[in-house]
Structures are given as structure tokens and as C-alpha cells.
Amino acid sequence: MRIAAWNVNSLKVRLPHLLRWLQDQEKKQQAIDAVCLQELKLTDDKYPHKELEAAGYLSLAAGQKTYNGVAIIVRKAALAPIATDVNTTFLKPVRNMPNFEDEQQRILAATIPFTGMQPIRLVSAYFPNGQSPDSEKFVYKLNWLTSLQTWLASELEQNPRLALLGDFNIAPADEDVHDPKAWEGQNLVSPPERNAFQSLVGLGLHDSFRMFEQAPKTYSWWDYRMMGFRRNAGLRIDHILLSDALKEKCSASIVDKEPRAWEQPSDHAPVIAQIKKS
Structure with a gap:
């Protein structure tokens, strides 16, 4: 089976x-x-549930006007027979972190009963951008990351088969940055953000992309400005982190750059992890 994240x-x-x-x-x-x-x-009232269901997918969404918003979309054909609607597909849903009061819709979690395997806890996450290390938004980002670590530790205790997927707004290492020198000390690559990423890894999560040999200069985000995609001036800030139990089942992890080349694209490309059922 294949799971993905896409901003x-x-x-x-x-x-x-x-x-x-x-x-x-x-x-x-x-x-x-x-x-x-x-x-x-x-x-939420504008979310295209009908269009996605007509295409064969069920959705759970946490929307917000103009900004943010996260969703989990599941292919109906991949679900166990007991999962026939939203209420039996998205089990134990959580909208935003209970330990962090926040109007911004950045977290959505649910346990999915896929056919032929034990259920998987999926967490769709949109990490704060942070703007710049000297801004209030950066302070918010670090506080959010601290709360995320605490909440995920609890989630992992209850759900050993867990995947954290999303736009992390963190490039965890210099190899994830097209020009590390030019970006040094800036937002998305600063030491506090990278330390926070490593704290998540320290919970028992694994960067699925780095579990496999990858082509150098592989990124998931490119700025719209200054021909960023054409020059491959990107960052790898979209990630799929897998718990120990899922790491053992992961057979591949990639960035699919193709949609980034389409007309009027998102500035992000989808990232995908393949999980063995057996």
C-alpha cells in the first residue's frame, strides 16, 4: 500500500x-x-467531499478560511469491509493537539482500518512556517513543535503503527537544501528547528525518505519566484515519519516531482511511502 503527503x-x-x-x-x-x-x-463547508467520493475516496478535513487546513483522504477500495463511511473509516479522530490551544487548523489524526493489515494511525500535519528566527511567529513555531513532541509521545504509546505526514517547514539537513551556505541560519533550516525535527525522530520515528538511497538534490518544495523549480533551487521540507513498527514494513519512499511541472501547480510536490502489508 502507498501513503502520501501533499501541500x-x-x-x-x-x-x-x-x-x-x-x-x-x-x-x-x-x-x-x-x-x-x-x-x-x-x-469545512467548502470541502469537496462529493467530488472526491465520486472519484473513489473518503475524506476527513479540518478546514480554515484563507489559511492552513489539513485533510486525510482514503481510497475506498483499500479499506477493510467494516469501513463503509466516514464514521467507520476514520477512527478515533483528533482535530488539533489537545495540549495546545490554537485557532489554526494544523493537525488531523485518525486510525484507518486498511484491508489485509492492522490499522494505521495517520497524522496529517501542517507545521508553522515561522517567518524568521527573530519574529513572534518563530516563537509560536517552536512552542508548537514542543507541544507536538509531547502529544506524539502519547499517541505513539497508544498507536505503535503511526505515520506522521505533512509539510514540516523544516529541511532537516544541509543535503535537503539547494544552497546551504545561502540559507545558513535562516527560517526552515535554523538549529532550533532542526533540533526539533531530531526530537521527533528521538520519539522512535524515522524519516522514510532517508531510509533508502536517493538521488542527490532531491527536494519537495520550490519557490514560485526566480524560476525556482526550473533551477531546482528547492528544499526538502515535506516528510513522512514512520514509527518503528511501520519502518520495518516500508519498502520505498520518494518525491513525485511530476505535478510540480503542471500548469498552475502547488509549490510543493507529493511525497510517498510504500508500506508492505505482510
């Missing part, structure tokens, strides 16, 4: 891209069984 940077704008991508993957016999979305930028 779509407005689901209203990018819904055709999402549907096209999901259909393309199925045609390639590489169907995405669950995708965690970030930056929906729409409220």
Missing part, C-alpha cells in the same frame, strides 16, 4: 490536480491508498 496550497485551486494525480497513480497500478493534505485554505 496543495489551496484545494479549491488544486482539486483538479489532486484528482488527476490520484487517477494517474491508479493507471500506473501505483494507487495511493491514503493522502494527507495540507494548506487546504477553505472552510
